[in-house]
Amino acid sequence: MKGIFPIDKFRTLQTPFYYYDTKVLRDTLSAINHEVAKYPNYSVHYAVKANANPKVLAIIRESGMGADCVSGGEIRAAIRAGFPANKVVFAGVGKADWEINLGLEYGIFCFNVESIPELEVINELAAAQNKIANVAFRINPDVGAHTHANITTGLAENKFGISMQDMDKVIDVALGMKNIKFIGLHFHIGSQILDMGDFVALCNRVNELQDKLEAHRILVEHINVGGGLGIDYGHPNRQAIPNFKDYFATYAGQLKLRPYQTLHFELGRAVVGQCGTLISKVLYVKQGAKKKFAILDAGMTDLIRPALYQAYHKMENLTSEEPMEAYDVVGPICESSDVFGKAIDLNKVKRGDLIALRSAGAYGEIMASGYNCRELPKGYTSDELV
Numbered sequence: 469m470k471g472i473f474p475i476d477k478f479r480t481l482q483t484p485f486y487y488y489d490t491k492v493l494r495d496t497l498s499a500i501n502h503e504v505a506k507y508p509n510y511s512v513h514y515a516v517k518a519n520a521n522p523k524v525l526a527i528i529r530e531s532g533m534g535a536d537c538v539s540g541g542e543i544r545a546a547i548r549a550g551f552p553a554n555k556v557v558f559a560g561v562g563k564a565d566w567e568i569n570l571g572l573e574y575g576i577f578c579f580n581v582e583s584i585p586e587l588e589v590i591n592e593l594a595a596a597q598n599k600i601a602n603v604a605f606r607i608n609p610d611v612g613a614h615t616h617a618n619i620t621t622g623l624a625e626n627k628f629g630i631s632m633q634d635m636d637k638v639i640d641v642a643l644g645m646k647n648i649k650f651i652g653l654h655f656h657i658g659s660q661i662l663d664m665g666d667f668v669a670l671c672n673r674v675n676e677l678q679d680k681l682e683a684h685r686i687l688v689e690h691i692n693v694g695g696g697l698g699i700d701y702g703h704p705n706r707q708a709i710p711n712f713k714d715y716f717a718t719y720a721g722q723l724k725l726r727p728y729q730t731l732h733f734e735l736g737r738a739v740v741g742q743c744g745t746l747i748s749k750v751l752y753v754k755q756g757a758k759k760k761f762a763i764l765d766a767g768m769t770d771l772i773r774p775a776l777y778q779a780y781h782k783m784e785n786l787t788s789e790e791p792m793e794a795y796d797v798v799g800p801i802c803e804s805s806d807v808f809g810k811a812i813d814l815n816k817v818k819r820g821d822l823i824a825l826r827s828a829g830a831y832g833e834i835m836a837s838g839y840n841c842r843e844l845p846k847g848y849t850s851d852e853l854v
């Protein structure tokens with residue numbers, strides 16, 4: 469495993485930093501395109517929130533995907549990376565006026581709308597620009613997902629979407645608006661989902677809703693089922709490419725797509741998760757009263773997932789072949805939750821060793837913060853470090 473990293477190059481760079489293996493990223497994108505090609509009316513938008521590093525975005529754009537954005541900043545990042553505006557969708561529960569205006573100015577494909585007040589604002593702003601805004605409604609399908617509570621989104625108690633009971637009313641309001649064109653329904657039940665049964669539950673709900681709408685003679689061109697496909701964080705030999713075959717086949721088998729409809733997906737983690745690694749250096753090895761700590765120069769400011777969701781990222785000592793010992797691997801931040809893992813087996817650690825935190829390409833660099841006045845980590849691709 470260690471052989472895949474340019475360790476001599478790493479030693480010349482200031483740690484911590486993110487390292488993106490572009491072969492893994494390109495292989496992942498090809499695997500997605502290979503599966504999607506089987507279904508002529510499927511299309512994938514990359515969820516920019518997972519990773520907006522410009523070098524990563526450029527590679528994803530080359531693959532032909534669209535972009536799923538949740539802020540004006542993400543729309544700008546996507547356009548700057550060359551995503552065509554007509555392949556950009558704009559979602560999010562709280563869109564500011566300037567962000568809506570930006571989307572309208574670029575002529576993006578669609579706004580995923582989450583409430584009537586938001587719809588009214590989009591209608592008004594579109595009228596002021598003399599434009600028609602395409603909208604899809606994000607429906608909260610009240611479907612649970614077997615994942616961490618902080619990243620389930622499709623339950624009735626969550627803030628996201630329009631409830632199923634309100635759906636007809638919202639559609640009626642939209643159909644009466646002059647500067648709104650109602651084109652689709654949007655769903656998203658959560659993230660890091662590995663149980664295909666959760667997606668089946670979503671498909672069943674979408675089928676029910678579609679039947680109900682058709683009974684009212686309401687037809688929609690686009691169904692967007694969001695993202696959520698999980699990745700393998702833990703196994704000793706992590707599966708680098710997620711199981712896209714089963715994922716798309718589940719939708720093909722379960723969702724009753726009408727022949728005139730397109731099905732949209734918004735994958736984030738499954739696209740970029742496995743290509744990214746956080747590389748950090750050991751500052752100190754400290755023998756505590758009960759255990760040994762490996763203190764890294766990377767902390768929760770660089771990779772917050774362990775602190776926020778008790779997430780596990782596989783760790784490896786890239787510069788030691790000595791026998792394994794157990795360490796609590798921690799960062800330098802003044803918070804007790806700044807812990808990457810407890811009792812982690814690593815090849816014997818000494819000051820200066822390079823530690824890799826794997827599967828960190830999604831929600832890693834992009835969620836970094838400057839807390840404790842720390843510098844944001846840089847991101848390098850394997851293409852740059854050859």
Ligand code: LLP
Pocket residue numbers: 515517518536559619621655656658659660694695696697734735736737738773777830831
């Ligand atoms: N579409 C919508 C409407 C979303 O809210 C999300 C993610 C996605 C698509 C992309 O989901 P993905 O394919 O990446 O699962 N920071 C958390 C994950 C938050 C996900 C938020 N929404 C983490 O590090 O696990």
